[in-house]
Amino acid sequence: MAPEEDAGTELLLRSFERRFLAARALRSFPWQSLEAKLRDSSDPELLRDILQKTVKHPVCVKHPPSVKYARCFLSELIKKPSGGSVTLSESTAIISHGTTGLVTWDAALYLAEWAIENPAAFTDRCAVLSRSHHVAGRGPAEAGCLPGAPAGS
Numbered sequence: 001m002a003p004e005e006d007a008g009t010e011l012l013l014r015s016f017e018r019r020f021l022a023a024r025a026l027r028s029f030p031w032q033s034l035e036a037k038l039r040d041s042s043d044p045e046l047l048r049d050i051l052q053k054t055v056k057h058p059v060c061v062k063h064p065p066s067v068k069y070a071r072c073f074l075s076e077l078i079k080k081p082s083g084g085s086v087t088l089s090e091s092t093a094i095i096s097h098g099t100t101g102l103v104t105w106d107a108a109l110y111l112a113e114w115a116i117e118n119p120a121a122f123t124d125r126c127a128v129l130s131r132s133h134h135v136a137g138r139g140p141a142e143a144g145c146l147p148g149a150p151a152g153s
Helices: 003-021 031-039 046-053 058-062 067-078 104-117
Strands: 126-130 143-144
Touching: 003 031, 003 046, 003 058, 031 046, 046 067, 067 104
Parallel strands: none
Antiparallel strands: 126 143
């Protein structure tokens, strides 16, 4: 990454970090700058870096913002073009007592909503659902392809 591109990315990350930690209105975030950077950048990790500076920031892990604020922020962030894969990851540290009933389902709904709004991201693609334990009648993982997708893709 060129030095000027690196500096621009750092400014953008710092802007997101400060606004998120201050719980500023989402309309005050530099969304257009982010979209431009995602279109023009050679850095595929920009969205991951924004997550590290916001919802995964040590202050937010220790003192999380309201669920509504975090959900609205993530909903806006996931709408941005990334051209890469979509991964849902969860940590038992942020889930109530190691259960998945309080986080995963909301995340799945938002991911499904995004997928419906962005069908091109899934055209000719396969999805793999991994399981950490064996479910009766099913193996430890399932794969499903969308119409037109070759089985091995």
